[in-house]
Amino acid sequence: MNRLFALSCSLIVSTLALSGCGGNDSGSSSNDPQGQGEVQYKLTFTTLWNAEDFPQGFPSNPHFSPLVGATHNEQTVIWRPLDQPSTTGIEQVAETGGTSLFRAELQERKTQGYVQNILLAGGGVGSPGETVLRFRASEQFPLLSIISMIAPSPDWFVGLRDVNLREGGEWLESATFNLALYDAGTDLGVAFTSADSDGGDGIIRLLSSDVSDTDFNNGVHRSSGLYVATMQLQREE
Numbered sequence: 010m011n012r013l014f015a016l017s018c019s020l021i022v023s024t025l026a027l028s029g030c031g032g033n034d035s036g037s038s039s040n041d042p043q044g045q046g047e048v049q050y051k052l053t054f055t056t057l058w059n060a061e062d063f064p065q066g067f068p069s070n071p072h073f074s075p076l077v078g079a080t081h082n083e084q085t086v087i088w089r090p091l092d093q094p095s096t097t098g099i100e101q102v103a104e105t106g107g108t109s110l111f112r113a114e115l116q117e118r119k120t121q122g123y124v125q126n127i128l129l130a131g132g133g134v135g136s137p138g139e140t141v142l143r144f145r146a147s148e149q150f151p152l153l154s155i156i157s158m159i160a161p162s163p164d165w166f167v168g169l170r171d172v173n174l175r176e177g178g179e180w181l182e183s184a185t186f187n188l189a190l191y192d193a194g195t196d197l198g199v200a201f202t203s204a205d206s207d208g209g210d211g212i213i214r215l216l217s218s219d220v221s222d223t224d225f226n227n228g229v230h231r232s233s234g235l236y237v238a239t240m241q242l243q244r245e246e
């Protein structure tokens with residue numbers, strides 16, 4: 010396999026707003042008049058992968074697995090290309106869409122004080138399509154990392170990592186991120202519908218493939234530069 014190495018997670022819109030407030034009941038709309046520094050965000054996951062724009066090897070049942078991730082602090086890395094090998098939890102998500110091992114890893118980091126909220130969507134989403142996940146964040150755990158498997162695929166996924174919701178002492182108001190496609194490095198398959206083939210160096214890289222296998226180079230369409238998905242964050246309270 011010829012895999013190119015690069016990083017990409019482009020922030021295309023970002024605005025900031027003042028002050029943070031909110032309750033601490035995940036998913037609720039309760040207010041926090043005493044200002045304990047918690048806020049709620051709406052994450053909109055828009056899947057753009059479609060047969061017209063990405064025809065090479067496009068499968069018959071395109072979808073993305075349930076979003077899974079966490080709000081966390083700077084003392085832990087949930088996933089990071091090139092720098093940190095895929096955990097068994099990442100491998101499970103990227104290969105099967107299952108979240109049990111990954112959530113167990115996040116729970117352990119929560120016990121260690123690195124993670125606050127473990128995020129899990131209720132289901133997957135077709136592509137093209139859209140799904141929404143709401144979550145809360147606090148000043149002590151202002152980073153967001155979250156992933157979803159593109160499916161079917163050998164071990165390919167999209168996600169956000171280390172998005173700082175509170176840069177410079179202010180909560181992020183809204184932002185939209187283009188999501189490049191990553192290879193978890195845990196399966197040797199080269200096409201969306203390749204049979205399972207366990208192996209690889211476990212290093213997370215932007216997906217690059219042969220022209221005959223997929224349209225992807227460095228995680229985007231090799232000629233159009235199109236992305237397979239976006240995530241939009243909107244602060245709600």
Ligand SMILES: [Ca+2]
Pocket residue numbers: 100104195196206207208
């Ligand atoms: Ca594997």
